[in-house]
Amino acid sequence: MNDADPEWPVPGINPDVPSTARVYDALLGGRDNFKADREAAEVFAHLIPQVREAARLNRSALIRGVQYMVRRGGIDQILDIGCGLPTEQNTHEAAQDINPDTRVVYVDNDPMVLSHGRALLADNRTTTVVTADLRDPARILEHPEVRDHLDFDRPIGVVIVGMIMQISDDEDPDAIIAELMKPLASGSHLLLTAWPDTGDPAQHGLSQACLETLGNGWIRPIERLEGHFQGMPMVPPGLEYVSRWYPEDPDRTVPELADFEPYEHTQMAGIAVKP
Template sequence: MEESAASDIPAMRLFVTDDDRQDEFRPDIPSPARVYNYILGGKDHYPADRVVAENTMAALPSARHAALENRGFLRRAVRHLAAEAGVRQFLDIGTGLPSYGQVHEIVQEIAPESRIVYVDNDPVVLAHGRDMLHGVDGTAIVRHDLRDPEGILADPALRRLLDLDRPVALLLVAVLHFIADDEDPYGLVRRLVKPLPAGSHLVISHATDDGDDEVETALKDNYKTSSSAHVRTHAQVEAFFAGLELIEPGVVWTPLWRPDEASSPLRETPGRSVCWAGVARKP
């Protein structure tokens, strides 16, 4: 199906809070995935989502460009891992609503034998994801929450596809800023990375207000009905990679991580991308 240019970019991945997690479809409760779908010109959203999206864009005019830059970073990172690092297994946690240019499309174009498992806890995301992946070899989407690393790694569908004795690229793109400090985000990352073998990679992008004082207010005010946003500093984001070998150029603004020749709306003002990003290898 042909999509608009805006819907070419999937939503920044968000998780609802413990109190708001939906076990069934609830259009009356704003869904972060649907909110970003609206921001990027998609069609999978409802009135409650549109209210949050409009408020977010009013408070943070660079919201759409930030999502575009985040997507560009993800594409460059997985392309590097598949083409240059030789990684053939990818675990994308918090995948959000699917659209053109998903991880499996990028890496399987480079290496058709690659295997990709998507993880999300939103029933709408799961439904769309299963439809997207129907008949696509080497892929699966499973329902889990980032707060349950052991459950994710033990999932039978995941274990059928991924060999955890071989390197895995763990993708946590625009999702960790929805884990509160008291939920131990650093511990969650360690619990996901520890069982993976040497040669595995960790890919992270994370919202920050280091470059824009309006970001924290915009996120907290506009997502408080459906999720909790927690911006972190450059040093705090870099700490997620403790014990790993950061790949050049380290933790930088999303448009500055190994930029390619594609046009970038925020290349000259990277702080407006509101996300730090990095890739690291497990020694």
């Protein structure tokens, strides 16, 4: 942990057990992680040589998706669930660069995200962070700070990036997303990234490494990933591999699948709009 840690020790944190948020932070080159997290990141890097590139690819989808929602989708309030620890460019920065009035609520179930987020956002009145779990969508929707910060009578951009693969089939990710989107206004967006299973060895390697190290990280057939979007209309180009996904420029010339690096087969992104 670095010296700039705002509130240490943070209740509920066990520095000896790697957490997804901190391992991901280590993979992105951040400093908000412990030895156990860095060791887990090394295990990943050993099992999946391009795991750092994969983490950065996921980040690029997050930023592109947020930029689309704010610039093209008319979204000025965002609920970013499983937001992770603050890093180089965050959702609120990408959004507020385009529209400084964009309101953002970050949600994560890791208490370290709350303490670091609060420190980062101390002077930002349009952005806040709360601790809650995607597996309990009712609690997120009823959370007083979420209610205070976001106007549920107007469209909200929901961000679930780099985390739906952490919800098991038994926990029913589609039912969770349906419950979350149900009370939202027409025009609300869902930005989501997920891990496909098309039989590609890189996909299986990434999933296996996550399951072994963190106990979650499920890949799913593309039809299952499409199901996460609840049948809502998709913004072009639809659900696509991140290296080919440019929602603000869907006609752009993109690489062929055959030219992909192995890690580029591991992540897909999409945005759907609630009718």
